[in-house]
Amino acid sequence: MTLMLRSILIMLPLIAGTAHAADTAPAGDDPAIDHKVMDLKADPCGNFFRYACGGWIDANPIPADQSSWGLDQVLVERNDFINAHESDVHVVGAGAVIKGNRINGGASMGIVAENASGAVIDDNELEGLTAYGVMVRGSSNTLVRSNRLHNCGYGLAFVLGDAHKVSTAVDNTIIEAKFNGIDVIGDSPVLRRNQVLRAHAYALHVEDFQPPNGQKVQAQPFLDNNNFGNSPVSAKNSASAAPQQTLR
DSSP: OOEEESOEEEEOOSSSOOOOHHHHOOTTSOTTOOGGGSOTTSOTTTOHHHHHHHHHHHHSOOOTTOSOOOOSOEEEESEEEEEESSOSEEEEEEOEEEESOEEEEESSOSEEEEEEESOEEESOEEESOSSEEEEEESOBSOEEESOEEESOSEEEEEESOOTTSOOEEESOEEEOOSSOSEEEESOOOEEESOEEESOSSOSEEEEOBOOTTSOOBOOOOEEESOBOTTSOEEOOTTOEEOTTOOOO
16 A cells, blocks of 8 residues: 655654553544643744644653664655655654655755664655655664665765764665766765766765864764766775775
């Protein structure tokens, strides 16, 4: 079954316990909507995640002795997303699988994995997005595999990930990116057998992240047998590459 959607937010809490809307709904309200888990002071147009989940996040801080706490996998499969104003699929937390979806148009990003762990973004088709097709930000052990991106503003981005539990992009095809095909900013993902064809700026752009008053975070992707076509590559000398790396 294929669903046609605007956008979807997947929150997989990183803390123990779940909220039960029917048990906590204010008297007289629809039990399916629990306003206590929301932050009604937040602007839903500016930060929908905070608006929808802010009250629950504030009431359930991550325990000091836990780095993460996840739930079972959530599967988002074979949906059509059309002209979303925010990211079409936004994953926060552990264990989501985003597979076989078609994402077309929209003023923002296609798929965002933010503070995600063990997410799988597989076999999706993304076309005509204004910003990034797929962004992996502040995440660990995330797999971006066999996705096809055409005519997006940018292709893939890896930003400030976990250097000890690196994410991987493998067998993705990025065609006609209006700017960069793959951006790596303060992260060290494995990039393997990806194709970036006819990027209008850089096929690959690698950049350290320098916070205003903090220590520089180096970007050191591992490159293995990618095909960057004839587009230029802006990669630091510190980026490691396997001997079979293709830069042509």
